Structure formats: structure tokens, C-alpha cells
Amino acid sequence: MRTVQIPSMLKDLVSSAIQSADGITFTRLDACPYCGGPVKGHDMRRKRFATLRNKNGKQAIHVFVKRYHCEQCGKLCYAESPFYPDTRLGIPIVDLCNALIEKHSYHHAARILAALEIVVDRGTLRNYAQRTFPPPNVIEMYGVPIPISILNMNELSFRGNENSSIPGAELFGASGLPPAARAFLYSMRGSGKRNQRNK
Numbered sequence: 001m002r003t004v005q006i007p008s009m010l011k012d013l014v015s016s017a018i019q020s021a022d023g024i025t026f027t028r029l030d031a032c033p034y035c036g037g038p039v040k041g042h043d044m045r046r047k048r049f050a051t052l053r054n055k056n057g058k059q060a061i062h063v064f065v066k067r068y069h070c071e072q073c074g075k076l077c078y079a080e081s082p083f084y085p086d087t088r089l090g091i092p093i094v095d096l097c098n099a100l101i102e103k104h105s106y107h108h109a110a111r112i113l114a115a116l117e118i119v120v121d122r123g124t125l126r127n128y129a130q131r132t133f134p135p136p137n138v139i140e141m142y143g144v145p146i147p148i149s150i151l152n153m154n155e156l157s158f159r160g161n162e163n164s165s166i167p168g169a170e171l172f173g174a175s176g177l178p179p180a181a182r183a184f185l186y187s188m189r190g191s192g193k194r195n196q197r198n199k
Contacts, residue, residue, distance in 0.1 A: 004108075006115040007142050014096075014116050014146065017153040018050050018061055021090065026081040027066040037072025047083065049090040051119040058119060063090070082149075084133060093118065095136035095147035097128050103145065112144060 025044075032039050043066075050061040066079040082091040089097075097120055100109035106122045106129075113120045138145035 004111045004115040006112070006144065010142050010144065010146070011116055013141075014118070014150055015052060015054075017150045018052060018090075018092070018118070019059075020153055021049050021063055021082075022061045023063070025064040025066075026079045029066070029068050029077065029079040032068075032070035032073060032075065033077055034075050035070065035073040037070045039068035039070050039077065042067045042069040042076060045078070047081070048088060049082075050093045053114070053117050053119050061090075087128075089120070089124075092147055092149040092153060093120070094128060094133065095138075095149050096145075097125055098133055099136050099138045099145035099147055101125055101129050116144075 029039055031037065045065050045067055046062050047065050048060055049063045052059045052061065063081065065081045065083075068077050068079065069075075070077060083089075084091055084094055087094055096116075096118070097109065097113070100112055104112065106125045109125055110120065110122045136145075137148040139148065139151065140146075
């Protein structure tokens with residue numbers, strides 16, 4: 001695969017933002033997202049937020065999300081967390097993928113992600129292109145569309161110190177998804193297709 005040159009400053013900014021999510025716990029859920037009923041704590045699940053690749057190999061970034069049992073409809077549901085429905089990567093990573101495939105072919109988008117040391121395969125990019133997500137707010141940095149959600153995470157990581165972590169609720173907000181967006185997230189099941197120039 002032909003490499004893409006990315007300035008080290010941009011690579012470090014994105015990497016530090018993503019690493020700041022490692023180990024964060026998400027526990028807030030006020031009511032069942034399906035029926036609005038009361039919920040009771042069930043268990044805690046570890047979810048992969050992203051995978052980075054550096055000189056030491058792959059580094060998995062995980063967050064912990066509490067699961068609840070609805071006392072009214074009986075369904076299991078997750079606390080508010082920075083994941084779109086039915087995705088296995090955090091919202092900032094999905095936003096970055098979608099911003100890249102809006103402008104580039106799957107192959108070139110994958111090369112940019114690799115240059116940023118983010119592990120995402122072309123099949124995942126193709127899958128995201130077949131779905132409907134909220135359009136990410138981005139800022140162009142060195143010709144790369146960087147989602148605001150990643151920049152917000154980076155700002156939060158600098159706000160704390162090395163002995164503290166970002167509270168889950170703050171990271172949820174930094175991802176551009178305040179709690180009011182919860183109902184939208186749980187109901188969103190799009191299947192719209194993008195322009196197939198990426199084939």
C-alpha cells in the first residue's frame with residue numbers, strides 16, 4: 001500500500017485525542033431508550049473504541065459501558081456512550097472515516113487512516129459508506145478533514161492532568177452528542193447509499 005505523508009504534529013494530535021479515551025467509564029442512563037421505563041444496573045461491558053498502530057504494534061483503546069435491564073419492557077440497554085448504533089468504533093473514528101470517504105476513494109482513505117496510525121480496513125469504510133450517519137463537522141488540517149469531535153477530545157485531555165481521566169459524560173458531549181441526542185441515536189437505522197464514486 002502506498003503511504004501518505006502526514007505531518008507529525010497532526011498525527012500526534014489525533015493519536016493523543018484517541019488515547020485519552022482509554023479506560024473511560026460510561027454509566028449514565030436515565031430511562032430505557034426503547035420504552036422510557038425505569039432501568040436497573042445489569043453489568044459493565046468493555047467496548048473497543050479504536051485501534052492504533054505504532055512502532056510497538058497495535059494498541060486497542062477500550063472504554064467501559066454499563067448495561068442496564070429495563071424493568072418495564074425487559075430489554076437490555078447501554079448507558080449513553082460515544083458509539084453510533086450497530087458500530088464497533090467510537091463516534092470520532094466513524095466521523096473521521098466518513099469525512100475521508102466523502103472526499104477520497106476507499107483505498108486512499110485507508111491510506112490516510114494508516115498514516116494517522118489508525119487501524120480501519122477498507123471493508124469497514126465501504127460498510128460506513130452504505131449507511132446514513134449525521135454529517136460530521138470537520139476542520140481541514142494539512143488537507144485532512146479532522147472531525148471537531150476529535151479536536152474536542154484533545155482539548156479535554158489537556159484540561160486534566162496525567163493522574164485524571166476524562167469523565168464519560170464529558171467525552172460523550174465532546175463527541176458532539178449531548179444527552180438530548182440519545183433518542184435520535186437509538187432510533188437511527190439508516191441504509192442510504194453515498195455516491196458510488198468510491199468503488
